[in-house]
Amino acid sequence: MLQLCGFPASNYHNKVKVALIEKGIAFEEVIVYPSRDDALRGESPMGKLPFLRTGRGRV
Numbered sequence: 140m141l142q143l144c145g146f147p148a149s150n151y152h153n154k155v156k157v158a159l160i161e162k163g164i165a166f167e168e169v170i171v172y173p174s175r176d177d178a179l180r181g182e183s184p185m186g187k188l189p190f191l192r193t194g195r196g197r198v
């Protein structure tokens with residue numbers, strides 16, 4: 140299932156969340172906070188949130 144990764148205090152995150160809900164796209168919300176962790180940079184090279192985990196990579 141699509142995973143929306145970010146944190147709810149961010150309107151960047153909430154904007155994507157609202158779009159997914161309005162389009163009726165099933166997703167799971169995964170809370171991720173901004174950091175310089177290698178794990179985050181591996182998924183979001185610029186360290187930006189939110190990002191989506193899809194079955195075919197990340198957006």
Ligand SMILES: N[C@@H](CCC(=O)N[C@@H](CS)C(=O)NCC(=O)O)C(=O)O
Binds near residue numbers: 188
């Ligand atoms: N929509 C822009 C901006 C997103 C954005 O700046 N998100 C903040 C969180 S609200 C962030 O990731 N900050 C961490 C950073 O800039 O290092 C993008 O995705 O490039």
